[in-house]
Amino acid sequence: MILGIKNIILALLLLLSILIFGFLYYSYKVLKSQLELKRFKNAVDNSNNFVVVTDKDKKIKYINKSMSSVTGYSLNEVIDKTPAIFAAGIIPEDYYKKMNEAIYSGEKWTGEFINKNKEGNIIYEKATISPIFNEKGKIEEFLAIKQDITKEKEILKSLKEKDHRLTQQARMVIMNEILNSIAHQWRQPLSIISTAASGLLIHKEYGTLNDKLFTDLADSIMNNSQYLSQTIDNFKSFFKTGNDVTIFNIKNSLDKSYKLIEYRLSNLEIKYIFNCDDDSIVLKGIENDLIQVFVNILNNSMDALENLGSRPKLILIDISKDENNVYIKIKDNALGVSEEVINKIFEPYFTTKHNFQGTGMGLYISHQIISDQFKGKISLENTGFSWEKAQYTGVECLITIPLLDDNFENERPTLGTN
Known part of the structure; x- marks a missing residue:
């Protein structure tokens, strides 16, 4: 009997201990949860x-x-x-x-x-x-x-505004170069026309104007006037292209670039050598912008070549492609530039002897056009090369642009169109 009571008491004590432990554990968990929540x-x-x-x-x-x-x-x-x-x-x-x-x-x-x-x-x-x-x-x-x-x-907005200002300044620089090219193109023909017209008046005044002389002077005036008209058409075509994204032939774009600078090339006695492995290569973008890049790079080379004096002056252009990209190499024999200059050449306002007449914006905007619009790359490096058994040194500009994918195959223009 006494043993049974003891067992009951022990059981009650054990149960009470379990309840107390459970309550304490529950209180601990609640407090811990509250602390963690806090x-x-x-x-x-x-x-x-x-x-x-x-x-x-x-x-x-x-x-x-x-x-x-x-x-x-x-x-x-x-x-x-x-x-x-x-x-x-x-x-x-x-x-x-x-x-x-x-x-x-x-x-x-x-x-x-x-x-x-x-x-x-x-x-x-x-x-x-x-x-x-x-x-x-x-x-x-x-x-x-x-x-x-x-x-x-x-910060991003500020950078975009700064980039926009730089772009506008660069476009003004390029526009100025284009206008200078027009002035160069027109100077000699205008001089010939003026001389021929003066000759007509003088011979008329002294009574020495015969039919042959009249025809020769009139032909000279007519031919040079037609040249001026053709020059206007070339530049008009350039400005008329506008900012529309089109699929265009890259060889045609370089031909248009050449027409904008051909008089200066002739005036500086620069030999222009052009090679294109495939004259059907086309790109997608704003053709006018790519022409601006070509004109700017060519003008930089001409600026540098102008200092060579009577030595041979060369600009060589080569277009090639592989499965993924088109490669445009433009190099000159203007003796090159220092590596320090090469590393900074695409920074805004940075000038070199390859751009000594400009503000340093041309190569900056060229870099922006190639990288941002055409998703390509542009780089410059000093190079040595041979041409007609002679060795030369200068700067090579390499432009790499991804080719159109197969989705554009049916949209490609025929050669000779934009």
């Missing part, structure tokens, strides 16, 4: 990222301190309102529609917002919005974690 809340509240929690109807239930600090709104001011309170009214409705379709279908969405603070200042945000599900698998809340990218956007 630490998590403190971490979220003091995070540099913006944190916004909304219910399934997108009514705001929580914003952290960073969000409050940047927007100027307290939690009390935005609670139960939608995030539209932050919208700057710049993003189109379709953008939000696609976002809502994603998050309400249970997907995570990542994108950017253009919002504003309480004072109306623009805030650029990179955001990730995730749906939060309850135990039944239904969407209960949405969690948005956002980063302030306003400074990055402002």
Whole structure:
């Protein structure tokens, strides 16, 4: 009997111990969870990222301190309102529609917002919005974690504006070079026309104007006038090309470039050697811009060759291709430049003896056109080469441009067209 009572007491004590231990363990777990929750809340509240929690109807239930600090709104001011309170009214409705379709279908969405603070200042945000599900698998809340990218956007905008200014300056430089080419092309024909016209007047005045002399002088005036007219047509064709993206023949583009500078080549007694392995190569882009690149590089070479005096002056152009790219090599025998110059030659405003008459913008814009528009590469290096059994040194410009893929095969123009 006494033994049975002892066993009951021991069992009760054991049960009580288990209950006390269970209660203490439960209290410990609850306290630990509360501490962890508090630490998590403190971490979220003091995070540099913006944190916004909304219910399934997108009514705001929580914003952290960073969000409050940047927007100027307290939690009390935005609670139960939608995030539209932050919208700057710049993003189109379709953008939000696609976002809502994603998050309400249970997907995570990542994108950017253009919002504003309480004072109306623009805030650029990179955001990730995730749906939060309850135990039944239904969407209960949405969690948005956002980063302030306003400074990055402002820097990018500033760089784009600077790049635009540099591009405009460079285009003005190239335009000036084109106009100088026109002046060079016209100088001698105008002089011949003026001399012939003066000759007609003088011979007429002294009565020595016979039919043959009249015909010779008139032919001279007519021929040079036609040359001037052809020059106008060449430059008109260049300016008329415009900024349309087309599929064009690269050999034709180099021929057009040559027509813009042929008088200066002749005047400087520069031998122009052109070789093209395949005269059917075509590219897609703004042809006018590529012609500007060619004219600029050729003008740089002519500037340098002008200093060679009576020595032979050469410009050699070679076009070749492989399965993926077209390669345009333009080289001269103007003795080359230093490696230090080569490394800086595509920087804006950097000038060399290969560009001593310009502002240093031509090669910069050439680099921009080739890399940005044609997705290609342009490089310069000193080179040695032989031509007609003689050795020369100079600079070689290599332009590498990806060829059109097979999707454009049927769009290719016939030779002699744009």
